[in-house]
Amino acid sequence: MAARVPLPDPLNRGPFSYRAGLAAGATPGRLRGGDLGKPFHGARHPNGADLTIAQRCESYRTVMRPDAFFCSITAAAVMRVPLPASLRRETRLHVAVPHPTRPPEGAGVVGHKVKLMGGDARLWDGLPISTPERLWCELSTVLSMTQLVAAGDYLLYRESPMTSIERLTAAVERFPGRVKGTLRRECLEYLSDGSESPTESELRVVMVRAGVTGFAPNIWVQVPGARYRGDLVNIERRMILEYQGEYHFDLEQQRKDMRRIERLRAAGWYVMQINLDDLNDPEELVARIRSVLDSRPVF
DSSP: OOOOOOOOGGGGSSOEEHHHHHHTTOOHHHHTOTTSBOOSTTEEBTTOSOOOHHHHHHHHHTTSOTTOEEOHHHHHHHHTOOOOHHHHTOOSEEEEEETTSOOOOSTTEEEEEEOOOSSOEEEETTEEEEOHHHHHHHHTTTSOHHHHHHHHHHHHOTTSOSSOHHHHHHHHHHSSSOTTHHHHHHHHTTOOSOOOSHHHHHHHHHHHHTTOOOOEEEEEEEETTEEEEEEEEETTTTEEEEEOOGGGGSHHHHHHHHHHHHHHHHTTOEEEEEOHHHHTSHHHHHHHHHHHHHHSOOO
């Protein structure tokens, strides 16, 4: 079997359009080669067919309109905004173009014709995507309330903020259309810059909506000989809510958790461990939290 003809050097550096391949000297037959990824009509990628979301976006950019940008689920995936599993499995690219431009079509693409509100797109690792403010508004059409709050918390996280509550609030007022407008405004009230995981955000929303207040996310607690950070901490009642996800199932991590929890208890703290089953039964969970809070003295 004859060896493949090497691609012209410029084409080995990243994705390119079919037209650019011809212009660089590749033949039509070479551009149909099975070693090249063909994620979209007219686009090629030298890394083959198994492409990451960023590589798929880079490939599509070689054939997309200059005023288009990646939006919604695709922009969230590129920015690693937390999404439910059903949306993380989405392989199609969501691409926005300004109204009244005809939205893009074709296999692997979901086109959106959008009304711009100002400051709609930015470059992220070289890719044009929705700004964090526009993205959060876009996600309101595909996420539940707790999921939208988790996405907003991620964008606001104080260690690496991508936006601010003021900018999100302004975006909600400017975002075109009334669909999910009430949801966006309601979610603004629950956002926090201290949450470190979607489950922490969900737990906080469940509690606040039920009227349970006084808990702050990821607060450091000092005990004799150690300092620990609790997921949700009520300093006044010395009560900590800890979500135990799969990370805590590791045997070594279980030993560390046991030692940490017992040291906190010895110092007068009540630590309630919460898992996914608890979040699936929020009414019982809230009643249990209230019961413990009512039994705790004010320190």
